[in-house]
Amino acid sequence: MKVILAQPRGFCAGVVRAVETVEQALEQFGAPVYVRHEIVHNQHVVQTLRNKGARFVEALDEVPENAVTIFSAHGVASDVESEARERQLRVLDATCPLVTKVHNHGRQYAVRGYQLILIGEAEHPEVIGTMGQIPAPVALVRNVAEAQALTFPEHTPMAYITQTTLSVDDTRAVVEALKQRYPQIVGPDTRDICYAVQNRQTAVRALSLCTDLVLVVGSVKSANAMTLCDIAGAHGKPSYLIANGNAIRREWFDERTTVGITAGASTPEALVDDVIAALARIGPLEIETLPGREEHVQFRLPTGLIARQ
Known part of the structure; x- marks a missing residue:
């Protein structure tokens, strides 16, 4: 089986900033820190942060007074910001710039x-x-x-x-x-529209032209991951949105199949590796990466956090 990886794929700068905001808050202030809504739409990322001491809530009334509170990368309404100020919560805003x-x-x-x-x-x-x-x-x-x-x-x-x-x-x-x-x-x-979304959509179009089937690694909650799957399908290729390697089905493939893999902007590379490992259990792999745009964008952490040295 030949596996072709899209470039770019996976984490974008906004997601990196959001995840690092939670990790740095835990490191600087200690657990627990409270995150309003899932920090990004990926259960693997959310569970990893939960295991480190992050607590995810859907409303600020679930957050104790004066607690460190993080707004997710998706942003919040102004009345949520006002409520946080009224309750004197220690807010770190991880909204994507x-x-x-x-x-x-x-x-x-x-x-x-x-x-x-x-x-x-x-x-x-x-x-x-x-x-x-x-x-x-x-x-x-x-x-x-x-x-x-x-x-x-x-x-x-x-x-x-x-x-x-x-x-x-x-x-x-x-x-x-x-x-x-x-x-x-x-x-x-x-x-x-978000540069990372555009880059990943351009990459999956190119991927669809040189593969027989496309796997998009990401969450069903992730709008950009679902869009990648839709784009591959629109190019006439079978496409599957999968959370990890456990979702792989043997009947999708034959020994002549060329498989494309990409990942949504909130998907860590570890899950792409997990999918590759699952394919390797089906048979030997030949792996290459499709040429594509390299991303070097970095966003500063929210005010109140000290970046890692």
Whole structure:
């Protein structure tokens, strides 16, 4: 079996920053530290941090007074920030800087009087946080049909922002539908979608062209991992979203199969290694890495933490 690894794959700079925030908080302040929502959407990462002393909660009323509290990489609404201040919690904000950039764009548009459209998935924590950061009504659309169904008057000042983890192609189609419906609409270029998401989507497209089957290592909760699986499928290749090597099924393969492997932005490389090990139990492997964009982005840790030397 030939195995081809996508490049880049796995952890992005925002996830690295979020995970290191929890680890450094545990090291500096001791256990427990409290994390609102899963720090990133990967159970392996969450359980590893839980074993070290992190406690994951869905609401701040589960956090004791004055406790060290970390906001996840997905961001939170402004009323969550206010509640944390009122309860005098020691907050470390691990919101991905690229999500914060979306919040800033949205607030700027709102202040300037635009009717704001958010392209995203209603139940995703990033979308919930973003909508809660905008001091004005926000209309949420997920697809072209919903964009075409908007009923704002034709000359309404309009602007859009996007969830960072969406498919670039799908988002571009929604933006085009918005522009047809409201030619005066303004917003960031689709290139402003998270660089890591774009890079991984580009890599999985290239992977789909040279493989018979694609395995995407990641969580079903991870929007960007599910998108990678969808992109591979759209290129006519069987694609499977798997959490780890235990999800491998022998019937997916034959001895002539060329298998592509990629991983969502919240997936640690250890889980990719676990999948490779599972494939190796089926038979001998020939492994190579597809050429792709190298990422060197690094984000500073939140204020209040000292970076490792």
